[in-house]
Amino acid sequence: MRKMRYWDKVILFLEGLIILSSCGSSKKVVYLQDADVNRRVKTEIEYKTVIHPDDLLSIVVSCDDLESALPFNTPMIGLGNQVTSSSQQIPRGYLVDKAGEIDFPVLGKLKVEGISRNELSEMLKEKLSLYLKNPIVTIQFQNFKVTVLGEVKNPGCYQVSSERVSLLDALGMAGDLQINGKRKNVLIMREQGNEKVFARVDLTSSDYINTPFFYLQQNDVVYVEPNKGRIAGGNAGTFLPYVLSSLSTLIAVISLITR
Numbered sequence: 001m002r003k004m005r006y007w008d009k010v011i012l013f014l015e016g017l018i019i020l021s022s023c024g025s026s027k028k029v030v031y032l033q034d035a036d037v038n039r040r041v042k043t044e045i046e047y048k049t050v051i052h053p054d055d056l057l058s059i060v061v062s063c064d065d066l067e068s069a070l071p072f073n074t075p076m077i078g079l080g081n082q083v084t085s086s087s088q089q090i091p092r093g094y095l096v097d098k099a100g101e102i103d104f105p106v107l108g109k110l111k112v113e114g115i116s117r118n119e120l121s122e123m124l125k126e127k128l129s130l131y132l133k134n135p136i137v138t139i140q141f142q143n144f145k146v147t148v149l150g151e152v153k154n155p156g157c158y159q160v161s162s163e164r165v166s167l168l169d170a171l172g173m174a175g176d177l178q179i180n181g182k183r184k185n186v187l188i189m190r191e192q193g194n195e196k197v198f199a200r201v202d203l204t205s206s207d208y209i210n211t212p213f214f215y216l217q218q219n220d221v222v223y224v225e226p227n228k229g230r231i232a233g234g235n236a237g238t239f240l241p242y243v244l245s246s247l248s249t250l251i252a253v254i255s256l257i258t259r
Helices: 006-029 066-072 117-128 167-173 206-210 236-258
Strands: 056-062 082-084 089-091 101-104 108-111 136-141 145-150 156-159 186-192 195-201 221-224
Touching: 056 066, 056 117, 117 136, 145 167, 167 221
Parallel strands: 145 221
Antiparallel strands: 056 136, 082 089, 101 108, 145 156, 186 195, 186 221
């Protein structure tokens, strides 16, 4: 049996190093690794966006007699249009004050904090039915936004046209995580009343689908931490693909020379 030569050992070692590096990196960057593609998963957490102070709501009231609905759609606040100033466009709407209330035409002060958009719509329909026949109430969030910071391609504050946005949606809007971002320890900061709630999410596991943080709430902040290599100031993670490519080329050259 031919004894393994020195360069054969070197080549074998380098090939093993490439394989181990590839396996290790894939386990750190692949999302939802344990998801079963052949099984449907029903989320256990009911999605519900509730109204908070400082939310800006567009509320439009209509009914069988449009003229009768005019007092409930004041030109300054009720129509959800925009006012153009010299420098910017200012959205119209009902701003929820610090007490969680809005000042609605004819009806006066209404407590809206802690209820959903649909619940507010039903409440207004009930109250407006004393004045209008078959009232229809359309409500939208005017300033629903989430903020994504840290190791993502495009960090920033993002306006959301729909109130249903998942964590993956938000990361997609921010251009996804950089290779240096920690996928197993994404921080979500949320306001609930007078409290701040913090949660850690592991994007490599599907377990977080059944948590209250799979869908984001308005004004949530998502922060992606840098990994140890990034913190140390080295960009080894960024250059790893190039290093592995160079090693592969070196192995091929050595093989041609020695065999």
